Amino acid sequence: MYCSCKGEIAFGRKVFDEMTKNYSVPWSAMIGGYVRLGRSNNAVDLFRQMQIRGVCPDEITMVSVLCACTDLAIHGRGLQAASLFQEMIRDGVTPDGVVFIGLLSACSHSGCVEKGKEYFDLMRKEFGILPKTKHYGCMVDMLCRAGLVREAAELVQEMPIEPNCYLANTDKCLPCTW
Secondary structure, eight states, X not given: OHHHHHOOHHHHHHHHHHOOSOOHHHHHHHHHHHHHTTOHHHHHHHHHHHHHTTOOOOHHHHHHHHHHHHHHHHTTOXXXXXXXXXXXXXXXXXXXXXXXXXXXXXXXXXXXXXHHHHHHHHHHHTTXXXXXXXXXXXXXXXXXXTTOHHHHHHHHHHOSSOOOHHHHTGGGGGGGOO
């Protein structure tokens, strides 16, 4: 949509509101436009309207909505990301590794450590997604923010993949903890 490439969100929304058919593509484009312009509240609100009108979200929509939730989580609204993830599953959308990065990041920024651990396990056990360095990075960030540096260092030591230089140095933080 026009708002995505030119930043003309008001014009894009005007065109969107005049559409008579309810297809997921324009909804996804509009939600994505809001996310790219940092208007996460608008993106989530539009997603809610999408559900009310009975338009089935696709994977692109859900990734945009989870990006919006990650942004909101930075501002203390991480439970909203968890709620939208549950809606995504209920709607039959299968999450991928990118979705879980957004979800784990949301948990990290909102202090939802136990929920983040649950999602990390769910990612592997329920959806068969093997964690990559970015997933482990989200987990380490979440644990360290919560003061669980020892647990973060243990996670890095037990990783079945080679940690990057940042994760490999997590154990250097142990002497700094009380």
